[in-house]
Amino acid sequence: MLSVADIFKIGIGPSSSHTVGPMLIARRFLADVRKAGKFEQISRVHVELHGSLALTGHGHGTDRAVVLGLAGFEPHTADPDTCDALWNSVLETHHLSLLGEREIRFVPDRAIAFAMDIMPVEHPNGMRLTAHGAGLELLFSAIYFSLGGGFIARVDEFGAAPKPAHAGAIEFPHPFSSGEKLIAIGHRTELSIAEIIAENEDTVRPREETESILDSIWQAMNASVERGLQTEGVLPGGLEVKRRAPEIFQRLDTVGETSANEREALFDWLNVYAMAVNEENAAGGRVVTAPTNGAAGVIPAVIRYYCADQPNAADLIRRFLLTAAAIGFLYKEKASISGAEMGCQGEVGVACSMAAAGLAAVWGGTNEEIEHAAEIAMEHNLGLTCDPVKGLVQVPCIERNAIGAVKAANAARLAIQSTGAHRVSLDQVIETMRQTGLDMNNKYKETSQGGLAVSVVEC
Numbered sequence: 001m002l003s004v005a006d007i008f009k010i011g012i013g014p015s016s017s018h019t020v021g022p023m024l025i026a027r028r029f030l031a032d033v034r035k036a037g038k039f040e041q042i043s044r045v046h047v048e049l050h051g052s053l054a055l056t057g058h059g060h061g062t063d064r065a066v067v068l069g070l071a072g073f074e075p076h077t078a079d080p081d082t083c084d085a086l087w088n089s090v091l092e093t094h095h096l097s098l099l100g101e102r103e104i105r106f107v108p109d110r111a112i113a114f115a116m117d118i119m120p121v122e123h124p125n126g127m128r129l130t131a132h133g134a135g136l137e138l139l140f141s142a143i144y145f146s147l148g149g150g151f152i153a154r155v156d157e158f159g160a161a162p163k164p165a166h167a168g169a170i171e172f173p174h175p176f177s178s179g180e181k182l183i184a185i186g187h188r189t190e191l192s193i194a195e196i197i198a199e200n201e202d203t204v205r206p207r208e209e210t211e212s213i214l215d216s217i218w219q220a221m222n223a224s225v226e227r228g229l230q231t232e233g234v235l236p237g238g239l240e241v242k243r244r245a246p247e248i249f250q251r252l253d254t255v256g257e258t259s260a261n262e263r264e265a266l267f268d269w270l271n272v273y274a275m276a277v278n279e280e281n282a283a284g285g286r287v288v289t290a291p292t293n294g295a296a297g298v299i300p301a302v303i304r305y306y307c308a309d310q311p312n313a314a315d316l317i318r319r320f321l322l323t324a325a326a327i328g329f330l331y332k333e334k335a336s337i338s339g340a341e342m343g344c345q346g347e348v349g350v351a352c353s354m355a356a357a358g359l360a361a362v363w364g365g366t367n368e369e370i371e372h373a374a375e376i377a378m379e380h381n382l383g384l385t386c387d388p389v390k391g392l393v394q395v396p397c398i399e400r401n402a403i404g405a406v407k408a409a410n411a412a413r414l415a416i417q418s419t420g421a422h423r424v425s426l427d428q429v430i431e432t433m434r435q436t437g438l439d440m441n442n443k444y445k446e447t448s449q450g451g452l453a454v455s456v457v458e459c
């Protein structure tokens with residue numbers, strides 16, 4: 001089973017599948033070459049992007065992410081400014097130091113191919129990396145996949161259970177593979193969903209360490225909210241999308257939450273927090289996968305509005321994150337959190353479902369109400385397509401996170417106010433999402449070949 005640290009990963013924007021994953025793959029590739037005893041002989045590296053990585057890789061900065069990974073950068077520690085400097089230097093000098101150890105000639109335009117005609121059968125986000133020696137002899141070549149949410153796999157590992165961040169085969173005291181089993185564990189142990197996850201995490205590390213991880217996840221989320229609220233300007237990529245969060249925030253800050261517009265304040269604050277994070281993500285800034293980068297704004301917005309200023313904020317936020325993670329595990333293991341496989345229902349839809357569950361838990365909901373909240377939130381995201389204009393994680397992604405945050409709060413309200421019984425279970429809605437994703441035309445799965453991506457005429 002996965003751990004909380006697998007679902008919430010600190011990384012840089014704009015995409016967990018198209019930026020974070022490829023960066024990790026490039027590093028992993030060089031580790032594999034080294035393991036094969038060939039690293040010291042590399043003089044050329046060639047990268048071929050397949051499927052969705054090729055079709056929307058330009059807009060998502062996948063080529064830049066690959067170069068950063070080859071240089072040895074890691075998403076959770078990479079400083080966005082240093083990343084820019086390294087990328088610009090490679091573009092200018094055509095030289096790259098592999099893992100900071102081995103200098104090679106590297107012309108990004110020639111060394112990275114966007115193979116739009118190749119759609120891998122295993123997963124739509126494929127990459128082939130090849131290392132050559134000085135005489136252009138083949139040293140090593142392998143295919144890898146970016147599975148969404150920063151998870152990666154080499155072709156021979158594909159289909160295996162996602163590799164957890166914690167080492168070794170750990171037996172959790174409360175293993176579960178469905179919402180039904182999770183509820184049953186709660187009945188048997190009288191634990192809340194957050195407590196069930198916390199006890200599972202106790203087998204990985206001491207409780208204080210888990211709490212410290214949860215606190216740093218929230219600090220990173222909150223920092224992305226803050227940067228997004230303060231940073232003005234136009235987002236990169238050529239769509240000329242202006243950052244809107246700072247302006248809205250200044251207006252709200254002046255008018256105040258308890259103004260005559262109190263009724264609308266809920267929307268305004270959730271909107272501005274979510275947009276702040278996703279504008280930061282679109283600019284290549286640091287965000288937390290929740291469960292992906294494209295959907296990174298929903299959970300921080302809901303936490304910031306409902307928990308962050310409460311007297312017992314730290315406890316509430318930990319409860320929120322543990323509960324949301326439980327729901328995220330189910331989507332990751334029973335379906336997918338990749339927009340290229342599921343459309344946006346697998347990204348913003350899942351984030352909305354996780355946030356609704358977290359909020360229901362913070363509001364004191366029972367495990368059944370939490371499960372219900374997660375179900376309602378996904379039920380009304382089913383069929384949501386992924387059609388980013390120009391392949392950038394901007395339109396519709398930024399506003400979609402704002403809508404997702406508001407929808408999550410509403411789903412939690414509906415669940416808390418309900419009589420308890422509901423016709424559709426979380427397990428059924430997850431399976432429906434999976435089937436809908438499989439049936440969805442590829443045009444609507446992070447390829448930018450349909451929907452808004454073709455309806456919006458570029459000037």
Ligand code: SF4
Nearest residue numbers: 294339344347386397
């Ligand atoms: S439309 Fe949704 S799934 Fe697609 S890139 Fe945007 S946020 Fe991600």
